[in-house]
Amino acid sequence: MESATENTGSNVNCAPAARKAPLRCGVFLPPYHNPRRNPTMAIEQDLRHVEDLDRLGFHQVWFGEHHSGGYEVGPSPELMIAAAAQRTERIELCSGVISLPYHHPLMVADRITFLDHMTRGRIRIGVGPGALVADSQMMGMDYNLLRPRMEESLDAILELLETPGPVDRKTEWFSLEDARVQLGPYSYPGVPITVAAAMSPSGPKLAGKYGLGLLSIGGTSDKSFELLERTWGITTHEADEHGRSVDRADWAIVGNIHIADTFEQAVEDTRYGLRDFMDYRHVVTPMKMIEPGEEIAHEELVRRVNESGYGCIGDANDAIDYIQKIIDRTGGFGTFLATAHDWADTEATSRMYRILMRDVMPRFTGTCEPLLNSYHWTQTRKDGFSERFATGISQATQDYERVKSAR
Template identity: 40%
Template sequence: MSYDAHFCWRNAVHSRIGVFLSPVHATGQDPHLAIRRNLDLVELLDDLNFDEAWFGEHHSLGWGLVGSPETLIAAASQRTTQIKLAHGVVPLSWHHPFHVASRAVHLDHLSRGRYILGVGPGVPTDARMLGLEPADQRTRLAEALPSVIELVNGEQPVTDKTDWYGLNEAKLQLPRYSRSGLEIAIASGGTTPTAPKLAGRYGLSMVSFALTQPGIPVSIGLAEQWRIAEESAAEHGRTMTRENWRVALPVHVAETREEAFADVQDGFAHWLFDYFGRAGGRDVSTPGRSREEELQARVEAGGALVGSVDDVVAGIQRLQESTGGFGNLLVYVPDWCSWEKTDRSMQLLARYVAPHFTGTLERPHESMERHVARLTR
């Protein structure tokens, strides 16, 4: 493991593992129960000492049922005690900056400082319904971001005028709960350098997706995203911190590798071919691979971790080494298997995977070996 990876994860009381809930749920099930499932899962993760839970915003394609993630974050804040709760993410391209800032500060209060404001351009299929072109999404993200930052964490009134929103000496009436300011993170999908550049320019945290969206080519790898962010930060007199870098991808753990693959094989195929392929209209096949081999292909490419505890530990180590080190692993939860098997995977992650990286295994082993050595003198 690299020095930076060692620095980011070592001696952490918490797991340094979180979840990224788009959330997506396969069609054919009760939407009401699917939404409530997310809250039940986060309550379990709070008990398991997970660090974070991120909630996405989606309005199209049928699987992403949550169009108002702040409502789930507010509900989760009342059912949990220590886990951080994050927007994953607010699409700044179609939300007025003042409303984004106001909701963020209210969630800061409701969570008593456990809220993270994640921002991004938004999903293209959602933007299309709102009359936006893809280029408009990134332009609007860059335009709105400095106003959001000042409204949330600054003290000065904001005056700003664009062709889609206006602010006239705007300032929130409600003060922040977090005196040092809210953490603000930006999502990077690896398709353009926009997010890493903005992260560096404004000194934001960054969430990168090792999960590449099926059917969309990724031209900027994880390590390159971090390099771009650091260069942008240096250019603007700021410093990026690897501890505030999250990397997200699907992870499923079972007692054996064979069991883990069997758990998620059918659900993965449904997610890949029906959600991204049929609903999203993308070519999601891997050249030279059959439908049954697609899961293995994604795991081999580093776009998912599926296997035993040892397999997943090794996979995280490879990811840490290839990136130079990051702060938290976010487990993307794509509804590939039953809720019971997902819960079991989370328990294995917390009990047996996370301690390999946080250093919490060392003292018990050290104590045991010290006393064994005394017995053999």
């Protein structure tokens, strides 16, 4: 994101002008892991990556909840948050998301406040209806009822968190009788709550209705952008209708990237897991990146990922262009989240995180601008500085000789 005003050489030493809030960066960790590889090692590596993210200065990491499919092995974001809290110091730990229809609202509210204390206020709770049809089938739930049930649950959870109670509610799937959360919040005024949005307008509708944050996980392909471009309008409309306020700074958008020092290296890195990931996504979503039975070269799959806008495989400049496109088409948002998808092996993924924070994010945070301005300010005055430098040395030499001869 650009600064509201541009610094020039003439004002580099003046007080900094007001500027827009910088874009934050995080990682969305469902997680995705090939079921042919050791899951115990994969879970441990996820937590080690979170430690790296904390040290590198990432702002957030989001943990998912899934119960089927073999690839997305995290059943409880709360468990991952609790484990990561013991290994990190600064990064915000987020649920991405808790599938509300699968849990009693009082249990969710209790776990939220407990985690708030365990992390000393470093949590953000994302909520959603549950994404995988297979998950709801195993629990005997009608998938079409998940979104209305999520809204019922969210309404109850917010009352439990925001009031001393008692809370009394009765729905077809849960009851609350004289209910209250016994542990008060650690955070003031409370734990931030975010609503997930995929391909339907229900997410932005609820975010606006309750004045909550928004997590867009529907992707960045050309088709997905049709919803992304309307998302904030839906959110603000619902907020106005219900007398709430919303802020783009509380909007996080998930993207798919793998970057390396060169485009060629990124292509080689993704031979590790890109096709396996795509095969899985074709099973659990309506994606059509590859036609049934089609055999394509790895380079062709990379081309389709890049040209469709589904993701970005390339170098730092490619990632900058990819993120800037999302900013331009949405009008701006608060946090970019890179999906952890095992397109590359552990070492290449770790290197990608370093490149993202070292070479990509400064373009959107403005942290390098004062340094570059100071460099250019000095560069344009090189001749004058050089002359004065030489004059200073000459004067010091003359002074020394004069004092020496006077002894």
